[in-house]
Amino acid sequence: MEPVQLAAILAAAVLLASMVSVHIGVSVALIELALGVLLGSAFKLDPDQSWLVFIAGFASVVLTFLAGAEVDPDDFRERLWASVGIGVVSFAGPFVVATVIALGPLGWSTKASLIAGTALSTTSLAVVYAVLVETGLNTVRVGKLIMSACFVTDMCTVIALSAIFVKPTVWFPVFLVVSVAVIVLLPKLAPWFFGRYGDRVIEPEIKLVFVVLFVLMVLGEQANSQAVLPAFVLGLVMSRHYQQHREEQRRLRVVAFAFLTPFFFLRGGMNVSLGAVFANLGLLAVLVAAKLVPKLGLVLPLARRYAPGNATFTTLLMSTGLTFGTISALYGLQAHIIDRAQFSLLVTVVVLSAIAPTAIAQRWFTPDLGAEHAGAARGAPKPTGPGTGEPLPAPEAART
């Protein structure tokens, strides 16, 4: 199939995914992933056309940058040790268990097992965030704790992903120095640059971010590493700037969601072999258990300590996963560390983990918002906006 023909089919799929998302209230990314699976199977679409590989690769770095930029540093500081404790355990438990199971009983290679461990140890801040905002719990202590812990797990994931791929070359010190330099300098440069060149339809500020991410990708490749870690940390150090300049962040999201991330998720879906999933249902169950059992078993005791009364809810939300799990698996596939069958199983587990723990948490364990407010009443500001019965916040303050 010619590249332009594939592009036309995928563009139609991107449009369809957006429309379906609006109607059924499910995230566009999940629908793009599903459409990728269906179209890939039905029309034998080639997920390895170079233009698609390139856009999807860049999209994964942009998604990682956005994930870092969406962290609220103040929320994180508020309950630092609880967040670090839950977040690290939420990563380390499934990482060790999934890696050992893949390496031992499943007989995967060492690197493939590490990819399995990384993909299955993730949480999804985005999945969690939607649940918390919808219920108003993002404004109370338990919600902030869960979001901060998700961030810690995400950070562990990107560190692991970088460590798995790294085979230092002479370029590695350059990659390291440039990464540190942009992480230090961009937040200092951004206010001047965005003030001087920003707010234009030609979007110099987005181009600046893209240039920096491309430089990190180039150097990461030269150094036999990956740009995910510096991209995530760069997003993190830029998060305060974006909090103060919501419109800039919004325009970056528009570009990412309109053109980049759809191809990442479609390509992810196109690489899934349904035949491999159905032929390995037992294996799938083992991998689901490798993710969920250590999450539930190890996070729950900590959650009981730090979020008494909401421990099960906290634990279930820490068991979710989607974006970083998919990124990890796709990186493994792209580097020929895992094959399509292994990729298909990992992505299926990741998608199941986005849906099942969330649904259970929402159905049976959602904390009582009123009780949480009452508990936080000592000195805590009363939240406003939808779900609280209080007036709406100003538009720029809509994200609390």
Added chain:
Amino acid sequence: MSPYQFTSVLVAVDGSEGAAKALDCALSICEAVHARLTALAVEGKLPAYAASVGEVDEVKHEKDQFFKRVLEQAEGQARARGVQIETDLIAGHAAEVITHYAKAHGHDLIVVGHRGHFLGDYLLGSTADRVTHHAHCPVIVVR
């Protein structure tokens, strides 16, 4: 004394044609019996299983803006007809929120449109159906 001395009417608004008719009906009732009116908008679900916080954030922002406009329009219509009105915006499942809100705030009549916005109305029965089943007070469903 009749038990149907309506003094506090709740109308659900969501920007749909059905909700516009419900608001018109509620305003007529309030004009006739000098009841006070509350227009309630229920913000539906955010994108489930999102891949980025940005997607959730932006949808939330869009919904906030949309429902803010809907409620402002309701306020304008009520003022034009001399009806005392309050507005509120709450996130959640529409039928559940409407019935709980009506009970918690002591409304004695709920007015809803026959059909709202969502595909779920067709698949699971309309919000109006569920409100009529669970409300503590009389419900008018406007066609």
